[in-house]
Amino acid sequence: xxxxxxxxxxxxxxxxxxxxxxxxxxxxxxxxxxxxxxxxxxxxxxxxxxxxxxxxxxxxxxxxxxxxxxxxxxxxxxxxxxxxxxxxxxxxxxxxxxxxxxxxxxxxxxxxxxxxxxxxxxxxxxxxxxxxxxxxxxxxxxxxxxxxxxxxxxxxxxxxxxxxxxxxxxxxxxxxxxxxxxxxxxxxxxxxxxxxxxxxxxxxxxxxxxxxxxxxxxxxxxxxxxxxxxxxxxxxxxxxxxxxxxxxxxxxxxxxxxxxxxxxxxxxxxxxxxxxxxxxxxxxxxxxxxxxxxxxxxxxxxxxxxxxxxxxxxxxxxxxxxxxxxxxxxxxxxxxxxxxxx
Numbered sequence: 001x002x003x004x005x006x007x008x009x010x011x012x013x014x015x016x017x018x019x020x021x022x023x024x025x026x027x028x029x030x031x032x033x034x035x036x037x038x039x040x041x042x043x044x045x046x047x048x049x050x051x052x053x054x055x056x057x058x059x060x061x062x063x064x065x066x067x068x069x070x071x072x073x074x075x076x077x078x079x080x081x082x083x084x085x086x087x088x089x090x091x092x093x094x095x096x097x098x099x100x101x102x103x104x105x106x107x108x109x110x111x112x113x114x115x116x117x118x119x120x121x122x123x124x125x126x127x128x129x130x131x132x133x134x135x136x137x138x139x140x141x142x143x144x145x146x147x148x149x150x151x152x153x154x155x156x157x158x159x160x161x162x163x164x165x166x167x168x169x170x171x172x173x174x175x176x177x178x179x180x181x182x183x184x185x186x187x188x189x190x191x192x193x194x195x196x197x198x199x200x201x202x203x204x205x206x207x208x209x210x211x212x213x214x215x216x217x218x219x220x221x222x223x224x225x226x227x228x229x230x231x232x233x234x235x236x237x238x239x240x241x242x243x244x245x246x247x248x249x250x251x252x253x254x255x256x257x258x259x260x261x262x263x264x265x266x267x268x269x270x271x272x273x274x275x276x277x278x279x280x281x282x283x284x285x286x287x288x289x290x291x292x293x294x295x296x297x298x299x300x301x302x303x304x305x306x307x308x309x310x311x312x313x314x315x316x317x318x319x320x321x322x323x324x325x326x327x328x329x330x331x332x333x334x335x336x337x338x339x340x341x342x
Contacts, residue, residue, distance in 0.1 A: 008099045010035050013067055016048060017083055019098060020069065020091035026081030028067045037095045040065065051076075052089035069095075103162065105144050113145075116153075134171070152188070158214070170226065176214035182242065184221040187212065191225040191232075191248025191266060204228060206248060213237075219244060219260070228266075235272070253290065271306060281313075295321075 014030035017023065024030065035046045040059035043049040049065030051057060060068065060079045069091045070076050072084040085091040110129040115121070119137040127133065128147035137151050140159035145151065149163045152171035159177045163169070167181035170188030181187065188210045194201035208227020212234045218224065219242035224232060227249045234246070235254040245263045246252065252264075253272035262276050265284035274288060277296030282288070289306025299313030311321035 008101050011095075011098065013048075013083075016067075016095060020083065020085050020094055022069070022083040022085040022091060023072075024067065024081070024083055026067070026079070028081030032066055034066060036099050037092055038065070040068065048083070048095060050088045050092040052087075052092065102160075103144060105142050110147075119151075122159075128165070140177070146183075164220075170210075173210045173212075173226065175212045176216070176236075178215045179212050180217040182218060182220040182222070185218040186221075186223045187218065188226045189223055191228050193228050193248065193266075208232065208249065210234070213254075216240075222246075225266075241278075247284070259296070 011034045012030065013024065013028050013032050013034055016034055033046060034048055038047045038049060040049040040051060040056055040063040043063055043065035045064050045066055047065055048067050048069060049063050050069035051060065060076060067081040067083050068079050069085055069088040070079070070082045071088055072086060076082050105124045105126040107124045107126065109127045112129045113127040113131045115127065115133045116135040116137065118135055119133045121139045122141035124141055125139050126144045128145060128149065130147060131145050131149045133145065133151040134153040134155065136153055137155045139145070139157045142160040143157055144162045146163050146165045146167065148166040150168045152169060154172045155169050157175045158179065161175055161179045163181045164183045166184050168186045169175065173188040190206040193204035193206060195204060206226050206228050208229055208231045210224050210226050210232045213236040215237045216234050217239045219240050221242055222240050222244040224234060224246045225248045226232060230249055232246065232249055233251045235252060237255040238252050239257045241258060241260040243261045244258050247264055247266040249267045250264050252270045253274065255272060256270055256274040258276040259278040261279045264270070264282045267284055268282050268286045268288065270288045271290035271292065273291045275293045277294060277298070279297045280294045282300045286300060287303045288300070289304055291307045292304050293309045294300065294315065295311035295318065297313065298311050298315050300315045304310060304315065309318040310316065311318045312324065
C-alpha cells in the first residue's frame with residue numbers, strides 16, 4: 001500500500017482568488033474552471049501561473065495561463081489577467097495544497113505487515129506491506145506507515161504523521177503531530193561515539209532518544225542520531241532536506257531549514273529560524289544563534305552570533321567572504337607580477 005497523494009477538486013478563478021486572499025484584474029472570467037497551477041511557460045488555459053522570481057518575467061507575455069499570481073504593486077505588462085497577492089510563492093503553495101491534498105488514512109493494514117500484539121494503533125492508522133511495528137509502539141490517529149517502514153519498540157508517533165517507504169524510527173524515539181519522514185529517513189540511529197583503548201575503538205552505548213516536535217519534515221535518506229546521554233531534539237517546524245546528517249545530542253531550533261548534505265556534529269545547539277545552504281558543515285559543541293543564514297558549503301568551526309549571514313570555510317561574514325573571493329581570483333596574476341619583479 002503506497003502512500004499516494006489525493007487529487008483535489010477543480011476550482012473557479014473566483015474560488016482560487018478567495019483561497020489566496022488576492023484580487024483579480026484583467027479579462028479573466030471569474031467562473032472559469034481551473035484544474036491546477038503551473039509555471040508560466042507550461043501553464044494551459046485551465047491552469048493558473050505564478051511569477052515569484054523575476055528571472056521568469058519574460059514568460060508573462062507568452063503564457064497561456066488563465067490568470068497569473070503576481071505581487072501586488074509590481075509591473076505586469078503582457079499579462080492579460082492577474083491575481084494580485086502579497087506573496088506569489090505563498091499563494092502558489094496554498095493553491096497547490098488544494099489541488100494535491102495530503103493523503104488521508106482509512107485504517108488499512110496490509111496482510112504482510114508485522115505488528116506487535118501490544119502495539120497501540122489508532123483505528124484509522126494505515127500500515128503498508130512488510131512494515132514492522134515493534135512492541136509497545138503507540139501511533140496516533142490519522143497516521144500512515146508506508147511500505148517497508150520499521151518502527152521500533154516503545155516508539156511514540158503522533159497524529160497525522162506520514163512515514164514514506166522504508167523510513168526507520170528506532171527504539172524509544174518520539175514523533176509529534178504532522179511529522180513527515182521521506183523514503184529511507186532514519187530516526188534514532190546510534191550516534192558516532194567511541195573511546196580509544198590504545199588498541200581499538202570501544203563503542204559507547206547511545207542511551208538517549210530522538211524527539212521530533214510537531215510539523216517536522218525529514219528528507220529522503222537523512223539521518224538523525226539518538227543522544228549518547230539525553231536526547232537529540234528537532235524543534236517544531238524544522239525542515240531537513242535529503243541526505244542531511246544530524247549527530248547525537250544536537251538541538252535544532254524551531255523553523256530552521258537545511259538544504260541537502262548538511263552535516264551537524266554532536267552537541268551543537270542551533271537557534272530558531274536559521275537557513276543553511278547545501279553541504280554546510282558544522283563542527284561539534286558549537287552555538288549557532290537565532291536567524292543565522294549560511295551559504296552553501298560554509299564550514300563552521302566556531303560559535304556564530306544571531307542574525308548574521310555567513311559564507312566560506314572557515315565561516316566569515318558574507319561581505320568579507322565576497323572580498324576574500326575577489327582577492328583569491330586575482331592571486332595568480334599578483335603572483336606572476338611578483339615573480340616578474342623579482
